[in-house]
Amino acid sequence: MEVDLSKPVEIAEETFWVGHYIESDIFQCHTYLIRNGKESVLIDPGSLITFKETLRKVKYLVNLEDIKYIVCHHQDPDVVACLPELEKVLPEKERYIVTHWRTYFLLKHYNLLTPFYLVDQHGFKLSLGDRELQFILTPYMHYAGNIVTYDPKTKVLFSSDIFGGWVEGEWSLFAKDESYIESVRSFHEIYMPCKEVVLHTVERLKELDLEIIAPQHGSIIKGKELVEKAISALLYFDYGKMFEADVLEVFKRKLQRSSILSLLKELALKEIFLSEILKVTFSHLSSIFPLEDIVVAISADESVYVFSKENGFFPKTVRNFNLEGENCVVFVNGKTKIAFFLSEKVSKEDEEFLREVANIFFFIARREEWLISLKEREKYLRFRAYRDVLTGLYRREFLEELVQQEFYRSKRYGYHFSVLMIDIDNFKQINDKYGHLFGDKVLRTVAGIIRKNLRKSDIAVRYGGEEFLVVLPHTDLRRAVVVAERIRKAIEEARIGKVKVTVSIGVADNSLVESFKDLVQRADAALYKAKRSGKNRVVIYSE
Ligand SMILES: [Fe+2]
Ligand SMILES: [Fe+2]
The missing domain is CATH 3.60.15.10 (Ribonuclease Z/Hydroxyacylglutathione hydrolase-like)
Structure with missing residues (x-):
């Protein structure tokens, strides 16, 4: 109203x-x-x-x-x-x-x-x-x-x-x-002395x-119904809280906790990513608890998705995961575990409160788990259908589809995102000199080395005949150069059939680019520079 x-x-x-x-x-x-x-x-x-x-x-x-x-x-x-x-x-x-x-x-x-x-x-x-x-x-x-x-x-x-x-x-x-009755409770438990007093009043009011x-x-x-509920509720409050050492502190704590719980419940009903909710929860909880980290581990198929403060509450995939630590409070529900890492031991009452928080997270996690497994299945199908037969890398046609979403997420949440454009040096001469079969072997070996040097979340695509594009989400330029250099060196040292094969690599990151296409263009421009300045090298994009 x-x-x-x-x-x-x-x-x-x-x-x-x-x-x-x-x-x-x-x-x-x-x-x-x-x-x-x-x-x-x-x-x-x-x-x-x-x-x-x-x-x-x-x-x-x-x-x-x-x-x-x-x-x-x-x-x-x-x-x-x-x-x-x-x-x-x-x-x-x-x-x-x-x-x-x-x-x-x-x-x-x-x-x-x-x-x-x-x-x-x-x-x-x-x-x-x-x-x-x-x-x-x-x-x-x-x-x-x-x-x-x-x-x-x-x-x-x-x-x-x-x-x-x-x-x-x-x-x-x-x-x-009737949720208002909770506010009545907080006030009455502290202000009204005892149940005997309340009984007398309730009897009179019921008349x-x-x-x-x-x-x-x-x-x-x-409204009659609400009025009756409120009167009866008086009988079940836990009066006499004024005897507690610091009433206001107790009350404040109760209020803070109930507002955190209601906020969480509200968020749980909206379609907000678990990572986002965790961030909000962490800041709220750490204002009232000596909280160091919240870790949520969701098992899906063989891998475990772990959300923690360390990686900004973004999901990280791991194979095995243990939640242990001193003063760590863990709650388990099916395949989901939630751990609160605290810097000191908390009371039983605190643990009960954390359990309530955990219960809300179990609900949110179940929804997320379902989304993840759906996404995983989709990914798996793409893995099979979208691969280049010769190299086993993704085919270029599906590049946009594969990375577009990740790219926009990186822009939205402000995390780093880099790409490498890799081209085999003098590939035409190798082909001419040693034949197409040998050329294919070179392509396969180079692709294999690239893959070996990437993380599971990175994406490698056969971009052109002898050109490869590597997408590195959550990776800044400095890290991307390290990866590029490692790949370059590994290929140089591989000596495919005793032939020295080298690659040139252009590197660019997502700062100041609007689209994924722009990002690829930048990496391409850097690659061009690498070629022109003598090949077998890594060059970072610059204006
Ligand atoms: Fe009063
Ligand atoms: Fe008053």
Whole structure:
């Protein structure tokens, strides 16, 4: 439900939210107004921070003189600190502050002029012409004399701090669904002292015919079903967290963790690569854990895909893989393993949290695994169909198809990508001198040497008669030159049938090129230079 928070929001008939929304505050404070002619009621007027905005909204709805009652559920500053200011702006008129005697004992210290209407002296009721507000004492929720207000006419419960929530992330005035109860939990477990106290309140609330709960914090709970769920949920919280050494720390940690989990769940439902999700997760987790690395290993066929921080969370294929280490927490699910490498030992509670993270990753990994196996199968078929018969290298016709995607990925994710253009020196003379059969042998041997010097992820293509193109993903220019030089040297030393065969190699990388075609052209230009400057050498492309 999209609502305009700059204006009063009608939450029930003639009942309005007149609060002041504070951006990115996890503890939103709300004030409500029952517009009831000359007997209008302001509920929990608010603090000095919210006062100005609340006053603006109230003025928009009623004449200030019509505010006859100001209900104060308890005496916390977020509820009542604006009272002296409010007193100054309200026109002189018969008016009461409605509260419980215990709260009165404290509020009187504001030295207010406005008289009090003590609910305990009036049978916990306040008559407003055709409607009658009821008050319920809810002791120690969280203040000793805490009360809440029920309006049978609209079936709204103004619940004070009860059902309030600390909401991190996206806040909405109306609770979207029962997920809001989690925010109620975090707040209540710390603020409400024990279950005995809650039992009393729950019993009283269950007697009411409720449609809306309007708390002083968090979101408004609307709808019978959600209201009932929220009331019952109170019974299952783990109260009394105020005894923990540092409550705020505990709470903060809980919030951080639950926001990481919800972020992950959200990402898991989108079609985002595991590598991307891992990067995000790593940065989030390392802000709350002594995390050194996350390693996800997915087995597909015979190889294992390993994602780790070391290789930027891009998948790396390995044959055997062991996940071991001191303070390493490993989770296994089928063929997938997830390891969290930590610099120190973590608690059982931390491990439980990591297990929840791992479970989400298992889900994401299963999807990825399926994609990988599909890709692998496709690759395998291409391996067979797309090979050059003589050399066993790829055929040029399929070059674009084979590398285009990898090339664009390299541009998108900013990793290095190099190519080598290799040409056998004086091949025509060799052919003429030793015959075509020998020429074929030279081609096969050179292709074999090239392949032997490449990694599994590199791609070698027979580009022309005696020309070869080698594609080196994740390889910068410096590494590419090392590979080129190794190939050049190995061929020179091979002495095919006692004949010295040499190659010239042009090298280029993907910096400042827009397309794969441009990249090949650059390597070609470098090769041309290598030929012209005496052959049997490696030349890097330059403008
Ligand atoms: Fe409070
Ligand atoms: Fe409060």
